[in-house]
Amino acid sequence: MKSVISSLSRLLSSREISSAELTDKYISAIESRNPELNAYVHTTFEEAKKNSAAADKMLKEGGASPLCGIPMTLKDNIATDGLPTTCCSKILQGFKPYYDATVWRKLKACGAVLLGKTNMDEFAMGSTSETSVYGAPSNPRNLQRVTGGSSGGGAAAVCANLAAYALGSDTGGSIRQPAAFCGVVGFKPTYGAVSRYGLIAYGSSLDQIGPITNSVTDAAVVYDAIRGEDEKDMTSCPTEKGKTILTPDVKGLKIGLADEFFDGLDTEIKSAVENAVKKYEKAGAQVMRISIPALKLALPVYYIIACAEASSNLGRYDGIRYGYRAQSYSSVDDMVVKTRTQGFGKEVQKRIMLGTYVLSSGYFDAYYKKACIIRESLRAQLKSAFGTCDVLIAPTAPNTAFVKGYTGGNAIEMYLSDVCTVPVNIGGLPAISLPCGKDKNGLPIGMQIIGDVFEDGKVLSAAYFAEEEKLCELEEVQGGVSL
Template sequence: MREVLTVLSDMLRKGEITSQELTEKYISAVEEVNPQINAYVHTTFDFAREGAKKADEMLKAGNAGALCGIPMALKDNICSDGHLTTCCSKILRGFRPYYDSTVWSKLKSEGAVMLGKANMDEFAMGSTSESSCYGAPLNPRNTSHVTGGSSGGGAAAVCANIAAYSLGSDTGGSIRQPASYCGVVGLKPTYGAVSRYGLIAYGSSLDQIGPITNSVKDAALVFDAIRGVDENDDTSVDYNYGGPSANALTGDIKGLKIGVAEEYFDGINPEIKDAVMDAVKLYEKNGAEIINVRLPILKEAMPVYYIIACAEASSNLGRYDGIRYGYRADNYEDIDDMIYCTRSEGFGREVKHRIILGTYVLSSGYYDAYYKKACILRNNIIKRFDDIFNTCDVLIAPNAPTTAPKLGHHGASAVEMYLSDICTVPVNITGIPGISVPCGTDKAGLPIGMQILGKRFGENTILNAAYFYEKTAVSPVKEYEGGVRI
């Protein structure tokens, strides 16, 4: 694994390369590689050049942070002032927010250089990024396969070395799963660790922004830069991590208590199961303690997730009516018809599915049977995970039942795609952090990822466990040969 951010930061600070030079390299690489993988949906090269210039000044002044001058990508649902931010939906066509999200504002002040917005499932609803109105991004490992989703474009861009890192959002696995499909690292932080202000909402109680990177160290560096309480987000938390998470990476896992729940492995492709269990053995061999835990409640996670996420989405997406911004239907009779036509034409199929589902579960007469019950179950799941983390430091699990499927594989079967989220949604339901790290490839050479989960605000523990694996395992995934090579 390549610690790209550490390397680039060193080069920039030593003056071996300027941010402007580095940015031009990335811009050329985007122009060359992106047409093959459709990772970026909007590019902001002029803005990147301006940013690089500022970053060079900061570097020269000697007060530059770890991410200063380094080119990156934002998912297309993270707002930046004046730049297209469209959630890869026709309904937000042409939408340019007039304010910065908190995460981008933090990165910008550190001298980050934004190359553009990355492809995703429409409104982050999907597991393959195929519901993007700009067409799916393609997996750089094998372009007939999907990148995963919903942060598929960001994972593809990092994998293909056309972004040094990217920020994604994870509502039910949207950072971790594409990271695993593309063979990169994805961190879904604790709910509340990173401000959601400026993240266009899908499921507000589940959404969390996090980094997609080439290495665990990189993930820690980006997490350090974006985390923290925010006066603009009531759900953000003032948690004291006791210093940068990047400094907490020792690789020492002696005595680490690792929980393994067999329920996580039900229906999982044997190749994936083997790869993850091999990793568990590696931990054990190096002094970790393996504890078998039971998680029968896991089977409830999928319906709970889809009820809560869709309920919140149906409300969050009500505002797209064509009145103030974005797409508006051309032909309509009156205001009600305008809203009706705009939404009918502007939203894609998957988004409509979820709005209808969410509206249904909140309707009077159904609320108690669905939404309320889901909230009760959610609390039960949280309790069960709390219990587990009383005895275990981390849980290890697969990321997805399969490696990246072929494009179009899920076809019309939404339920089949929903089921592929089984391994990732519990993290969002419970608000705990999870990291996905590559742990091998299948026979076809497609990457396999494993998840390491921790208790709330246990990022340092899971990052360190992942760091150990990355240092110790024999390079589980090959490097992509293209883009900007360091």
């Protein structure tokens, strides 16, 4: 794994290259490669030039952030003042927020350079980024394959070196799973560690912003820049003071392997993860097999809660204040119904209907309420697991990148691919995905390291071991900016 941010930061602070020059390199790379990859859905090159000019000034003055002058990208569901933010949905076509998400405000203050907004599943609902109204991005490692989702565009951009890093959002695996599919690093911090202000909500109690990077080192740098309590988000909380210190020492680290994550798992993926765990063991980590029975129910619990919240969060798209409005209608009510029916894609409508169903009178107790109760017992079981283990290691996904257009045998098969990632969101835990091998088709396999709440540093350090050990080195994708 190559630490792009630290390399670029060195070049920039030693003035070997200016941010403006670096930005131009990224812009040309995007212009040449994006038509094929469809990673970016809106480029913001004007903004990037402004940002890089500001960054060069900051670099000259000295004492700049390690992210100063470095070109990056945001997922299309993170609000940027005056710049398109559409959740890759028709219903938000043309929408330009008039305020910045807290994460972008913080990064801008560090001197970050915004190249554009990246592709995603519509409203982050999907596991392949194919529900995007702009069409799916392609996996830079195999163009016939999907990037994963929902932060697929960000993972593709980072993988293809069309951005030094990306911010994604993760409601049920949307940072980690595309990172695994594209062979990069994806980090979902503890719920509340990073402000959600300006992140267009899908499942509010599960959503979390995090970085997609080329390395664990890079992930820690970006995480440090965006984390912390925000007065605009009541669910945010203070995080550790000072920057995250990565230590590759895993001696005595207690690693839990929960049977439920491995039951019936594809053998290639299983052995890739187990081989990685062996390396940890060799270096002195203590591995223990545990059981967390409630994990088996995590998937339906996730879909019930996420869709319930989504059905409410997406009620506001009515054509009145922003975005798409139906062309012809007979009353205001009719306008709203037509706007929503025409503006939302099929998957989004399906999830709104499911969410409406589980909250409606007569079904609330059997679904939503029960899901909340199981969530509590899952949390309790995770808590007791972290009483004995420092981290859990699990596969990121039960499969590698799908062939494009694959929809599964029935309505829920695609949902099953989130089985390893959703428990983390239900628990509000920090987790990182990093490459741990390749399958027979040469596609990357991802491994997850999961920690207890607010043990983000421990998770990053445990992952840093793999980086230092060169656990899995994937070849660099050509055509992007190379150092």
